Amino acid sequence: MPVTITAVEGIPEVRAGDDLAALIHAAAERQGLAFEDGDVIVVTQKAVSKAEGRLVDLNDVAPSPLAVELATNWEKDPRHVEVVLRESKRIVRMDRGVIICETRHGFVCANAGVDASNAPDGRLVLLPLDPDASARRIRDGLRRLAGADVAVIVSDTFGRPWRSGFTEVAIGVAGMLPIIDYVGKVDTQGRELRATWICVADELASAAELVTGKLNRVPAALIRGYAVPRGEGSARDILREAEKDMFR
Amino acid sequence: MPVTITAVEGIPEVRAGDDLAALIHAAAERQGLAFEDGDVIVVTQKAVSKAEGRLVDLNDVAPSPLAVELATNWEKDPRHVEVVLRESKRIVRMDRGVIICETRHGFVCANAGVDASNAPDGRLVLLPLDPDASARRIRDGLRRLAGADVAVIVSDTFGRPWRSGFTEVAIGVAGMLPIIDYVGKVDTQGRELRATWICVADELASAAELVTGKLNRVPAALIRGYAVPRGEGSARDILREAEKDMFR
Numbered sequence: 001m002p003v004t005i006t007a008v009e010g011i012p013e014v015r016a017g018d019d020l021a022a023l024i025h026a027a028a029e030r031q032g033l034a035f036e037d038g039d040v041i042v043v044t045q046k047a048v049s050k051a052e053g054r055l056v057d058l059n060d061v062a063p064s065p066l067a068v069e070l071a072t073n074w075e076k077d078p079r080h081v082e083v084v085l086r087e088s089k090r091i092v093r094m095d096r097g098v099i100i101c102e103t104r105h106g107f108v109c110a111n112a113g114v115d116a117s118n119a120p121d122g123r124l125v126l127l128p129l130d131p132d133a134s135a136r137r138i139r140d141g142l143r144r145l146a147g148a149d150v151a152v153i154v155s156d157t158f159g160r161p162w163r164s165g166f167t168e169v170a171i172g173v174a175g176m177l178p179i180i181d182y183v184g185k186v187d188t189q190g191r192e193l194r195a196t197w198i199c200v201a202d203e204l205a206s207a208a209e210l211v212t213g214k215l216n217r218v219p220a221a222l223i224r225g226y227a228v229p230r231g232e233g234s235a236r237d238i239l240r241e242a243e244k245d246m247f248r
Numbered sequence: 249m250p251v252t253i254t255a256v257e258g259i260p261e262v263r264a265g266d267d268l269a270a271l272i273h274a275a276a277e278r279q280g281l282a283f284e285d286g287d288v289i290v291v292t293q294k295a296v297s298k299a300e301g302r303l304v305d306l307n308d309v310a311p312s313p314l315a316v317e318l319a320t321n322w323e324k325d326p327r328h329v330e331v332v333l334r335e336s337k338r339i340v341r342m343d344r345g346v347i348i349c350e351t352r353h354g355f356v357c358a359n360a361g362v363d364a365s366n367a368p369d370g371r372l373v374l375l376p377l378d379p380d381a382s383a384r385r386i387r388d389g390l391r392r393l394a395g396a397d398v399a400v401i402v403s404d405t406f407g408r409p410w411r412s413g414f415t416e417v418a419i420g421v422a423g424m425l426p427i428i429d430y431v432g433k434v435d436t437q438g439r440e441l442r443a444t445w446i447c448v449a450d451e452l453a454s455a456a457e458l459v460t461g462k463l464n465r466v467p468a469a470l471i472r473g474y475a476v477p478r479g480e481g482s483a484r485d486i487l488r489e490a491e492k493d494m495f496r
Contacts, residue, residue, distance in 0.1 A: 162496075180413075245409060
């Protein structure tokens with residue numbers, strides 16, 4: 001049986017206070033999709049953040065002297081730089097107009113995940129405060145509405161060192177373990193495996209991006225046919241411990 | 249229409265000199281799979297390297313003094329360390345028993361992609377010399393055998409900074425562009441997009457890993473229903489230029 005990845009289409013523009021599980025469930029029903037036990041639902045961070053009201057109005061931001069200085073050097077909006085600094089607990093690199101941050105959650109990414117897209121309404125989108133909790137809420141909602149025990153991933157678009165182009169990663173999970181541990185397992189030849197931990201949450205997030213895309217407003221995808229490792233995992237399980245990281 | 253990911257099953261253990269396209273085509277036919285124009289075939293590096301005879305016998309390796317010293321410090325086989333050093337053109341980090349290398353192709357990964365699995369027959373598997381060329385050969389073979397114009401990705405399992413767990417990435421491509429460039433594109437709200445380049449080759453490689461897995465001997469997957477960006481791309485397009493990389 002193949003693994004299938006289906007866009008959940010027709011979800012309206014998400015607003016603060018919206019019940020994302022209800023929006024996803026209604027859109028899936030209109031499409032004739034019924035969620036099943038074992039399905040994986042991947043929801044983009046932007047939709048989650050909007051539903052949770054994680055927006056900041058640039059007019060409400062008073063930039064610090066550091067933000068003003070950085071912004072001046074790089075021809076950026078100092079209020080935007082200020083928001084990035086506030087969302088960070090550590091700066092990993094700051095160079096060439098790019099700030100690689102460790103977010104309050106521990107994710108390492110550019111601009112602390114603050115959406116730097118043109119904001120005609122003058123607002124920036126921040127990461128959810130607790131993306132695991134966001135995923136759990138959507139999972140609980142879908143269990144209630146669809147009667148199905150699904151896993152949920154909240155995904156975001158991150159860059160990475162050495163390789164051009166962004167890929168989608170998991171910043172929140174519910175109802176699954178994000179990493180499969182093959183330690184001690186052997187392949188069909190009886191050889192111990194080389195790559196011993198596979199981050200399937202990130203692979204599922206990337207697979208979902210093949211249908212959510214970037215230009216079409218598709219904030220959710222259904223992945224079916226993949227035997228996701230069940231358990232009460234957290235996206236924090238994906239964060240590499242400082243003492244094991246060679247690139248901090 | 250969903251995107252589907254199907255394991256190409258029943259491919260026998262690959263040996264040096266094997267025609268991988270023929271093995272994949274025959275296995276797909278036995279499975280009732282007929283390749284179509286626009287399909288993406290993802291083939292794991294290990295199968296490609298074995299078919300191309302990219303193996304080295306540890307008994308033939310004379311370790312350098314540096315390899316001996318490193319191996320002694322880390323309780324490793326000095327011949328294995330020697331092979332890693334030979335496959336590298338630059339060492340990015342060398343610490344805690346891990347060597348992060350820039351391979352001759354320019355990929356940055358642990359141990360220069362040299363397979364450190366237990367090798368009961370005393371051999372190590374190296375990366376293909378030119379993984380784009382490997383992908384092109386498979387693509388040409390499948391066009392000849394199946395009459396279909398498919399894209400081919402050669403994938404490998406890489407770690408990454410900051411995030412635990414490995415994911416699958418593209419080290420060779422044929423018949424596609426590995427990165428979609430959204431520069432200047434706007435979303436449905438008329439806002440310019442934030443994450444402007446998406447490395448779809450890596451996302452497709454990760455999606456394929458959901459069915460090739462690690463324990464079952466499935467060296468190839470078929471991805472159907474994804475409108476892959478066509479063109480004569482190269483996995484070199486994914487390598488970030490040194491002057492734009494903050495983590496060299």
